[in-house]
Amino acid sequence: MRKHSTRLAVAIGGASLALTACGGVESSTGGGDGGGDYPSGTVEMYVGASAGGSSDLISRQVSKGLSDELGESFPVINREGANGALAAAEVAGAEPDGSTIAIQNASLFVITPLAVSEDEATSIDDFEVIQGVSRDDYVLVTNPKSGYKSLGDIKAATKKVTYGTSGVGTGAQLSCALTYETAGVDAEAVPFDGGAPTLTAVLGNQVDTACMQTGEAIENIESGKLVPLSVFSDERIDYLPDVPTAQEQGLDVEVAQYRFMTVPKGTPDDVKETLIEAMQATFETDEYKAFNEQNSLTPMEIPGDEVVAQLEEDKQRYADLVEEYDINLGEG
Amino acid sequence: MDLNAFADGFALVTEPHNMLYCLIGVLIGMLIGVLPGLGPSATIAILLPIVYSVDPVSAIIMLAGIYYGAQYGGTITSVLLRLPGEASTVVTVFDGFALARQGKAGTALGIAAIGSFVGATVSIVIMTLVAPVVAGWALDFGPQEYAALALLGVLLVATIGSGNTVKALIAATIGLLLATVGQDKFTGAERFTFGSLELQGGLDFVIVAMGLFGVGEILYNLEERHGKAHVPAKVSNVWPSRKDLRQSSGAIGRGSVIGFGLGVLPGGGAVMSSLAAYATEKRISKHPERFGRGAVEGVAAPETANNAAATSSFIPLLTLGIPANASMAMLFAALLVLNVQPGPQLIEERPDVFWGVVNSMYLGNLILLMLSIPLVGLFVRILLVRPAILAPLTALITILGVYTINNSTFDIFVMVVFGIIGYLMKKAGFEPGPMVLAFVLGLILEDNVRRSLIIENGDPLGLVTRPISGVIFAAFLLVALWPAAKLVFRRRKAPAVAPADRDHTTV
Numbered sequence: 001m002r003k004h005s006t007r008l009a010v011a012i013g014g015a016s017l018a019l020t021a022c023g024g025v026e027s028s029t030g031g032g033d034g035g036g037d038y039p040s041g042t043v044e045m046y047v048g049a050s051a052g053g054s055s056d057l058i059s060r061q062v063s064k065g066l067s068d069e070l071g072e073s074f075p076v077i078n079r080e081g082a083n084g085a086l087a088a089a090e091v092a093g094a095e096p097d098g099s100t101i102a103i104q105n106a107s108l109f110v111i112t113p114l115a116v117s118e119d120e121a122t123s124i125d126d127f128e129v130i131q132g133v134s135r136d137d138y139v140l141v142t143n144p145k146s147g148y149k150s151l152g153d154i155k156a157a158t159k160k161v162t163y164g165t166s167g168v169g170t171g172a173q174l175s176c177a178l179t180y181e182t183a184g185v186d187a188e189a190v191p192f193d194g195g196a197p198t199l200t201a202v203l204g205n206q207v208d209t210a211c212m213q214t215g216e217a218i219e220n221i222e223s224g225k226l227v228p229l230s231v232f233s234d235e236r237i238d239y240l241p242d243v244p245t246a247q248e249q250g251l252d253v254e255v256a257q258y259r260f261m262t263v264p265k266g267t268p269d270d271v272k273e274t275l276i277e278a279m280q281a282t283f284e285t286d287e288y289k290a291f292n293e294q295n296s297l298t299p300m301e302i303p304g305d306e307v308v309a310q311l312e313e314d315k316q317r318y319a320d321l322v323e324e325y326d327i328n329l330g331e332g
Numbered sequence: 333m334d335l336n337a338f339a340d341g342f343a344l345v346t347e348p349h350n351m352l353y354c355l356i357g358v359l360i361g362m363l364i365g366v367l368p369g370l371g372p373s374a375t376i377a378i379l380l381p382i383v384y385s386v387d388p389v390s391a392i393i394m395l396a397g398i399y400y401g402a403q404y405g406g407t408i409t410s411v412l413l414r415l416p417g418e419a420s421t422v423v424t425v426f427d428g429f430a431l432a433r434q435g436k437a438g439t440a441l442g443i444a445a446i447g448s449f450v451g452a453t454v455s456i457v458i459m460t461l462v463a464p465v466v467a468g469w470a471l472d473f474g475p476q477e478y479a480a481l482a483l484l485g486v487l488l489v490a491t492i493g494s495g496n497t498v499k500a501l502i503a504a505t506i507g508l509l510l511a512t513v514g515q516d517k518f519t520g521a522e523r524f525t526f527g528s529l530e531l532q533g534g535l536d537f538v539i540v541a542m543g544l545f546g547v548g549e550i551l552y553n554l555e556e557r558h559g560k561a562h563v564p565a566k567v568s569n570v571w572p573s574r575k576d577l578r579q580s581s582g583a584i585g586r587g588s589v590i591g592f593g594l595g596v597l598p599g600g601g602a603v604m605s606s607l608a609a610y611a612t613e614k615r616i617s618k619h620p621e622r623f624g625r626g627a628v629e630g631v632a633a634p635e636t637a638n639n640a641a642a643t644s645s646f647i648p649l650l651t652l653g654i655p656a657n658a659s660m661a662m663l664f665a666a667l668l669v670l671n672v673q674p675g676p677q678l679i680e681e682r683p684d685v686f687w688g689v690v691n692s693m694y695l696g697n698l699i700l701l702m703l704s705i706p707l708v709g710l711f712v713r714i715l716l717v718r719p720a721i722l723a724p725l726t727a728l729i730t731i732l733g734v735y736t737i738n739n740s741t742f743d744i745f746v747m748v749v750f751g752i753i754g755y756l757m758k759k760a761g762f763e764p765g766p767m768v769l770a771f772v773l774g775l776i777l778e779d780n781v782r783r784s785l786i787i788e789n790g791d792p793l794g795l796v797t798r799p800i801s802g803v804i805f806a807a808f809l810l811v812a813l814w815p816a817a818k819l820v821f822r823r824r825k826a827p828a829v830a831p832a833d834r835d836h837t838t839v
Contacts, residue, residue, distance in 0.1 A: 051374055051662055052373060057665050057668075060380060076377075081530065081532055120529070120532075168515070168517060168518065168519070191517050196656075196661065197598065197599060200598055200652075201475070203654070206787065207787065219653045219673045219675030220675060223677050290671070291669070294671060295668060
């Protein structure tokens with residue numbers, strides 16, 4: 001119920017915090033106004049989610065890598081709300097000197113706009129994407145008691161099928177909605193507050209099925225408490241090699257969450273290059289690779305321009321599908 | 333239960349370095365618990381990088397210590413400064429702050445520490461014996477059951493206030509309305525956000541509570557102080573007397589069981605447990621009018637229950653892989669970093685982690701009790717500080733606490749607005765407690781009623797026809813109709829009302 005989070009700097013310097021709180025004084029010092037001295041001070045990494053979720057953990061892992069590579073501290077600042085739009089706004093409005101950066105989620109730019117009104121939607125054009133990070137795949141699961149063993153069983157269902165999702169405007173909702181709509185199944189979404197309550201509901205057979213991030217479900221899949229029905233990637237994922245994709249099962253559904261590093265528009269090239277190099281060095285460490293595996297994340301360490309191309313393609317594709325099948329993600 | 337694994341776990345905990353990590357964890361936990369806002373989840377997030385360099389069992393013992401240690405610390409500001417940092421300590425404020433006003437802050441904090449220790453320990457014992465069995469229980473609670481439980485909670489809120497019931501109901505209704513602020517979680521529609529992205533996620537409990545309780549109280553005192561001279565509070569009796577202990581022993585016993593049971597539920601178990609424990613005590617007390625005016629049971633019951641609940645909330649994490657709250661989510665993450673996958677296989681694959689954590693809690697709670705004794709004596713001296721110094725200090729704590737939640741200055745303004753509302757409420761004789769609690773329960777209630785209706789195809793009867801939700805609704809009716817029934821009994825001059833009381837205590 002509680003959504004608590006904080007930033008590293010707060011714990012360390014209560015005094016500077018009071019200053020920031022009262023006067024809105026920027027406590028961080030950015031570097032990189034030319035020259036190769038970046039970073040010359042603390043670099044704030046905003047996250048649009050609370051502490052503990054996969055977005056937060058990925059940022060913390062990269063933050064640790066960056067600070068090992070570049071020496072300065074990269075505190076993670078949780079700015080939860082509006083599917084990440086609040087954190088995005090902080091970065092978009094920050095000084096473009098490399099002192100404020102953020103790993104952001106694709107869903108904010110390609111899926112949330114389908115659920116909210118146009119003026120609330122965040123555009124990728126407000127940022128520079130400098131580096132891809134990793135992909136988080138969704139999996140459709142059901143309780144063994146439900147009796148469904150494949151998507152085929154669900155297609156043959158004679159009653160309404162309920163599916164748990166982690167909320168409105170998320171990839172979990174879109175992947176399930178597209179699956180049931182394209183399969184012509186009578187289904188209804190039951191939104192929960194994030195992954196953990198969704199997991200609880202499907203484990204307790206309170207909902208028939210659920211779309212979840214692989215990392216949240218994998219332990220219960222491996223121990224047989226959940227039956228995986230489908231993944232939504234273009235090919236099978238390494239962590240669930242026996243689970244067929246939706247496309248293999250005849251449904252044109254491909255949805256993934258992926259994350260990438262963004263900086264404010266106009267950030268100098270040398271700052272971006274320093275960050276890209278440090279991120280790539282981080283990706284090479286065993287610790288980071290182990291982290292990806294523990295959290296069932298697939299590396300997507302592609303250059304920023306490829307990420308942008310992918311975002312634009314996905315956005316168009318989702319918008320077309322949602323229109324074609326008349327799917328309503330929200331009333332926005 | 334595997335006795336060998338259990339014993340091995342104990343051996344592990346008593347290794348000196350593990351004891352040291354346990355001590356560090358609970359000490360940090362207790363200190364951050366004192367500051368509202370900077371919660372255990374944030375602290376664990378900050379300390380996560382340390383985990384890499386420590387062996388897994390020690391690390392997790394320390395991080396778990398931060399979590400349950402914070403539960404002890406949270407009581408201190410609730411009792412002394414009327415600042416409940418967690419939904420589950422709001423109920424403690426009623427009698428805790430009243431006791432502090434009477435110069436019995438030491439009694440309140442002492443009984444809270446003892447209750448917390450007993451509650452947590454009872455909870456660990458039950459957990460040791462039956463963790464895997466009760467884990468399944470959490471899964472039987474679907475949206476229908478949570479809806480019923482939240483509804484029962486709202487009813488209890490209306491009955492526990494110390495003052496006027498009608499005013500408590502009005503405050504609770506406003507609390508329920510406040511819960512609707514933010515994006516509709518089912519349709520994405522904006523509700524009372526006035527186009528502000530900041531309000532899209534709804535209001536945060538801590539912001540509302542800090543405003544209504546903390547800032548409201550400061551404003552009210554500012555005004556009052558011009559009227560009369562400040563009389564320093566007495567802090568002589570630092571520890572509860574034998575009589576206090578005798579009086580609260582029943583409350584502590586019942587609170588332990590209630591706390592354990594409700595704590596297993598991942599969606600709001602802790603706040604429900606403190607509420608239910610308090611309401612139970614008030615209902616079975618021979619002098620219910622003492623509650624809200626400084627009854628020691630009124631502190632003992634909720635504090636015991638919320639600590640028992642904090643302990644049993646480890647069950648869904650360790651046996652099902654479900655993090656029940658933000659702190660549990662951070663522990664989940666920490667376990668992953670340590671290459672331990674929390675879930676159904678944990679107890680077999682990593683018995684050292686499972687039993688290490690569980691058994692470290694026996695030690696941790698003992699340390700916390702021993703720390704509490706000197707610290708309570710120290711903390712109550714806060715009340716000797718003149719209001720002219722204490723008020724700005726309290727204001728600073730609330731601002732700091734609220735800012736740390738989401739690093740947002742907007743939240744501070746929201747808190748100030750609630751502070752003004754809290755001040756006006758106090759002037760008009762309204763209690764902020766029912767409003768804050770109804771706000772928390774409203775979030776649970778609305779979402780789960782709507783989820784239930786989706787699942788039950790729009791049939792409201794589906795909410796009451798399931799076995800568990802049916803029982804909760806029966807309890808709801810009993811609580812709702814009990815005052816009326818009692819009235820009827822009295823009119824008939826039936827003498828044997830008292831023994832029947834016990835049967836009608838709720839969950």
